[in-house]
Amino acid sequence: MGSRDSRRxxxxxxxxxxxxxxxxxxxxxxxxxAFLSDTQTGALVSRDGCVDWxxxxxxxxxxCFASLLGDTKNGHWRFFPEEKIDQxxxxxxxxxxxxxxxxxxxSGAARLIDFMPPRGENPDIIRIVEGLRGxxxxxxxxxxxxDYGQIVPWVRKRHDGLEAVAGPDGLILRTPIETYGKDLTxxxxxxxxxxxxxxxxxxxFLSHRDPPRKVNAEHALRDTEKYWKAWSExxxxxxxxxxxxxxxxxxxxxxxxxxxxxxVAAATTSLPEQIGGPRNWDYRYCWLRDATFALLSLLRSGYxxxxxxxxxxxxxxxxxSPAQMQIMYGVRGERRLDELxxxxxxxxEGSKPVRIGNAASSQFQLDVYGEVLAAMxxxxxxGIKLEEPDWALMVQLMKFLESNxxxxxxxxxxxRGGRKHFTHSKVMAWLAFDRxxxxxxxxxxxAGEHLVRWQKIRxxxxxxxxxxxxxxxxxxFTQVYGSxxxxxxxxxxxxxxxxxxxxxxxxxxxxxxERELMQDGFVLRYRPEQCGVDGLPGREGVFIPCSxxxxxxxxxxxxxxxxxxxxxxxxxxxxxLGLLSEEYDPREKRQLGNFPQAFSHVALxxxxxxxxxxxxxxxxxx
Numbered sequence: 001m002g003s004r005d006s007r008r009x010x011x012x013x014x015x016x017x018x019x020x021x022x023x024x025x026x027x028x029x030x031x032x033x034a035f036l037s038d039t040q041t042g043a044l045v046s047r048d049g050c051v052d053w054x055x056x057x058x059x060x061x062x063x064c065f066a067s068l069l070g071d072t073k074n075g076h077w078r079f080f081p082e083e084k085i086d087q088x089x090x091x092x093x094x095x096x097x098x099x100x101x102x103x104x105x106x107s108g109a110a111r112l113i114d115f116m117p118p119r120g121e122n123p124d125i126i127r128i129v130e131g132l133r134g135x136x137x138x139x140x141x142x143x144x145x146x147d148y149g150q151i152v153p154w155v156r157k158r159h160d161g162l163e164a165v166a167g168p169d170g171l172i173l174r175t176p177i178e179t180y181g182k183d184l185t186x187x188x189x190x191x192x193x194x195x196x197x198x199x200x201x202x203x204x205f206l207s208h209r210d211p212p213r214k215v216n217a218e219h220a221l222r223d224t225e226k227y228w229k230a231w232s233e234x235x236x237x238x239x240x241x242x243x244x245x246x247x248x249x250x251x252x253x254x255x256x257x258x259x260x261x262x263x264v265a266a267a268t269t270s271l272p273e274q275i276g277g278p279r280n281w282d283y284r285y286c287w288l289r290d291a292t293f294a295l296l297s298l299l300r301s302g303y304x305x306x307x308x309x310x311x312x313x314x315x316x317x318x319x320x321s322p323a324q325m326q327i328m329y330g331v332r333g334e335r336r337l338d339e340l341x342x343x344x345x346x347x348x349e350g351s352k353p354v355r356i357g358n359a360a361s362s363q364f365q366l367d368v369y370g371e372v373l374a375a376m377x378x379x380x381x382x383g384i385k386l387e388e389p390d391w392a393l394m395v396q397l398m399k400f401l402e403s404n405x406x407x408x409x410x411x412x413x414x415x416r417g418g419r420k421h422f423t424h425s426k427v428m429a430w431l432a433f434d435r436x437x438x439x440x441x442x443x444x445x446x447a448g449e450h451l452v453r454w455q456k457i458r459x460x461x462x463x464x465x466x467x468x469x470x471x472x473x474x475x476x477f478t479q480v481y482g483s484x485x486x487x488x489x490x491x492x493x494x495x496x497x498x499x500x501x502x503x504x505x506x507x508x509x510x511x512x513x514e515r516e517l518m519q520d521g522f523v524l525r526y527r528p529e530q531c532g533v534d535g536l537p538g539r540e541g542v543f544i545p546c547s548x549x550x551x552x553x554x555x556x557x558x559x560x561x562x563x564x565x566x567x568x569x570x571x572x573x574x575x576x577l578g579l580l581s582e583e584y585d586p587r588e589k590r591q592l593g594n595f596p597q598a599f600s601h602v603a604l605x606x607x608x609x610x611x612x613x614x615x616x617x618x619x620x621x622x
Contacts (some may be wrong), residue, residue, distance in 0.1 A: 027349050028052065030271055031575040031591040034090065034099045037254030038116035038123055042267035044068060044595070048088060049101045049112045050078040056169070056204035057123050058331055059257060059264045060284040062356075064171065064204075066149030069270055069354050070345040074149025077202070079112055079129060081105045082137035082189075092577055095246055096228035097254055098221070099577075108134020110192050117220045118227050118258070122212045126220055127200045131192030140179070140200070142186040144171055148356070150344050152184060159211050162186065170207040174214055175200045234302050241608045244571055247578035248601035249301055252294045255598050257331035261309025262286040262317070263294050264331060266582070266594035272351035273540040273583055273593050280351055282358045283594040285337055286317070287328045288368040289412070292375040293602040299382055300609070307379055314372065315389055322400035327365045327414075328358065337361040363410040364419065369401050370428030370435070374496070377435040377442075386439065395450065398436050402457060405429040412489050413525055421481040423469035424489035426461055431496050433458035462498070470505050476512035477505065479526055486517050487526045488546035491553050501556035510553050520586035521569060523547040541583035541592040544570065548603035552610045560611075567607055580604070 028046040033053075036043040041061065044053040053068040054077075055061040067076040083105040090101040098115040109132040116125050129138055144153055144164045153164035153171075161174040173179070177198060179188040190198055199217030231253060237245055256263045266283035273279035291310060299307040317333035318325045326335055339359040347354050376394060380386050386394070405426070408419035412428075433454050440451045468481040479487035490509055494501035501507065517524045522542035547570055555563035573584050573591065580600040582593030 029590055030348075030581050030593075030595050031579070033575075033579075033595060034092075034114075034577055035097065035251065035254060035267060035579060035596050036099060036114060036116045036125065037097055037267070038118050039254065039256050039258040040119070041116075041123055042254060043116065043125055044267065045099060045101075045114055047090065047101075048078075048080065048085070049103070049114075050076050051114075051125065052076050053268060054125065055284070056171070057121075059255075059267060060282075060330060062147045062169075063149065064144055064146050064169065066145065066345060067143075068268070069342075069348055070149050072143060073145070074345060075143050075145035076141075077125075077127075077143070078141040079127065080139055080141075081110070082139060083107055090576070092247075093225065094229065095232035095250060096225055097250060098225060098228070102132065103136070105134075105136055108132070108136040108193070110136040110138065113221065115221060115224050117215075117224045122203055122205050124201055124203045124215055124220070126202075126215070126217050128217055128221065129190075129192055129196075129198045129200070131194050131196035133194050135191055135193050137189065137191045140177070140186075140188040140190075142173065142179075142202075143184070144186075148342050148345060148354075155181065155186070160214060161211070163211065165207045168207055170205045170209075170211065171202055172205065172211040173200065173202050237301060239608075239612055241571075241612075244574070244578060245301075245605050245608050248604050249298060249303070251579065251596050251601045252298055252598055253303075253306070255294070255596070256306060256309075257286075258309075260316075260332050261306070261311075261313035262329070262331045262333070263291040263310065263598065265290045265328075265599065266597050268594045269356055270345075270351070270354040271348055271581065271592070271594045274351075275349050275585075275588075275590075275592070276351055277539070278351075278353065279540055280347065280353065280355055281360075281594070282337075282339070282355050283597075285328045285330060285358060285361070286313075288314075289327070289365075289371050290598050290602070292371040293606075294598045296375055296378055297602050297605045299379060299384070301605070304382075304384060307382075307384055311376075311379065311384070311390065315393060318393065318397075322396045325368075325397070325400075326361050327363055327368050328361050335361070359416075360410070360414040363414055364407070365411065365414070366401075366405060366407075366409045366422075366425035367412050367428035369397055370431030370496070372397065373432040373435040373439075377439050380439060380442065386443070394436060394439065398432065398450065398454060401429060401432055402453070405457070405461060421468070422487075422489075423465060423477050423479060423481065424487060424492065426465045426469060427490075427493060427496065427498050430458055430461040430465065430498060433461065434497075465498070466505070474512065475508040477509045485526060486513055488513055488517055488523050488543065488549065489525070491523075491546060491549040494556055495549065495552055501553055507557065510550070510557065513550065521566070522584060522586060523550050541585040543583055544573065544580055544597070544600040545582075545603035548600075548607040551607050555611050563611055567611055570604070570607075 032047045033044040054065040055063045065075040067074050087104045101112040111130040113128040146166045146169050151166045153166040155164045161172040164171045177188045177190045201215045205211040269282035270280040295310040317329045337357045339357040341353040345354040408421050411422035471478045477490045479485040499506050523546040525543040551563045551566040579596045581591040581595040582597040
């Protein structure tokens with residue numbers, strides 16, 4: 001790690017035998033990563049057992065392992081055998097986020113058990129190397145680089161471990177294996193035979209404090225497994241897609257920031273929507289849209305506590321003037337998410353720039369009001385009744401929307417080409433008024449004086465969308481009022497019950513999207529070269545959530561066989577652990593975008609419900 005680490009003995013003779021295994025590895029594909037989480041931050045682990053991304057202590061903290069967006073000198077934590085690897089296999093242990101990677105060599109086999117215990121103030125990532133058969137000589141390679149791979153820490157042996165400290169951050173590695181420094185890297189060698197279990201515990205702490213007490217790796221493993229099992233057992237879903245839905249729910253839980261109830265859109269920043277392109281964004285924040293959809297998925301699956309925590313997070317995050325409500329916040333409700341570029345990172349497979357922060361946080365997007373009101377209504381229907389602060393928030397949001405729904409916005413896709421009258425945005429403004437009306441009608445005890453006015457505005461928006469959003473010549477609802485361009489977000493029209501799927505205009509729109517926005521059997525959000533709204537060069541992959549929406553619409557049209565076929569093709573895009581990113585390149589057969597992506601897993605859960613006819617009457621859904 002740091003230069004002080006080089007004072008320890010070199011052991012150069014022992015290191016010679018592993019030279020062939022220290023050759024720089026090819027960049028791991030996005031879909032070849034596993035996801036670990038302690039419900040406060042997350043890590044990505046490659047198929048061969050290398051931690052290439054880890055932010056401590058929060059999802060949006062600076063990374064201490066950033067080789068995902070650079071190279072090995074930007075930090076990683078790797079175990080590998082001295083001999084050539086014959087085969088690797090991996091899985092999650094049951095319905096948990098405990099990863100098990102089995103490594104086979106000519107001389108034997110070993111298992112790498114990786115997990116992050118749900119915790120309090122000090123996060124850990126724990127790795128246990130277990131001997132399965134024969135004898136396997138293993139090597140450890142630890143490169144800590146704080147502040148997104150830039151800062152080489154000061155390393156020393158203290159507090160029964162190896163400490164790495166720089167600025168506000170400290171890490172301590174505790175293991176029975178002797179380690180030593182070589183070329184600003186901490187390395188170690190050990191051998192495991194059947195039954196051996198060698199623990200490695202890496203713990204973050206504030207550098208001006210002493211590190212916490214030593215963690216017993218085996219006890220932490222037991223407690224982590226118990227935690228995830230207890231959580232997963234709350235889900236009582238059945239059916240042929242139960243496992244896919246359960247894994248998606250676990251991902252959503254893993255993306256939740258437990259102390260506040262916020263939920264991040266993904267665990268990463270700057271994984272590209274096009275390899276080598278500039279569409280690289282930081283998704284480690286709480287979008288109102290994504291969090292709302294995710295928490296509704298959890299709520300419908302029986303997870304009430306997450307929904308309660310989210311509602312409390314929402315009240316805190318948006319407190320103040322409705323005019324200042326943002327589309328996204330930090331995990332504790334922070335509003336300043338200034339966007340910066342990190343010049344010292346080369347980007348995933350050269351995809352630059354690498355960004356931290358997100359300038360879209362200052363955008364105006366009408367659709368978030370619809371999603372928030374839909375969530376409040378759905379939660380109320382499912383037994384989490386609105387309390388006085390919730391009613392007050394709803395009234396303030398609706399008052400703001402009354403005066404602003406007519407304005408152009410940046411839309412659901414957060415375009416950077418200027419504000420426009422996006423049809424989808426107006427549909428979601430309608431949804432906000434519709435659900436607010438329903439809340440008042442269902443309760444009859446609060447905000448009743450607004451009911452007639454909200455009903456009138458709801459009907460006014462509906463009429464305007466049908467008049468200005470539908471292009472009779474194109475026979476489709478279009479992306480922007482008066483345009484010819486299509487947009488897959490309009491597949492949500494029947495999903496929010498604005499119009500039924502069987503309405504001729506909706507049917508025409510679905511068919512137009514099938515003709516013009518499909519690529520190799522999946523759905524593009526829109527065609528940037530045709531609409532010119534996003535203000536960015538290059539292209540992107542097919543959009544996984546939109547493809548699930550098309551499956552929903554096909555099912556609602558009675559085209560159930562086609563819906564099922566599309567849904568199962570989408571399931572095939574998941575990696576071997578059941579994880580999805582945001583987009584997919586059907587030509588290169590690669591996942592694209594930040595990973596794992598909450599929006600994609602939410603769309604999977606919803607599609608499974610619709611295709612199982614659990615949502616026959618979408619009028620009762622959001």
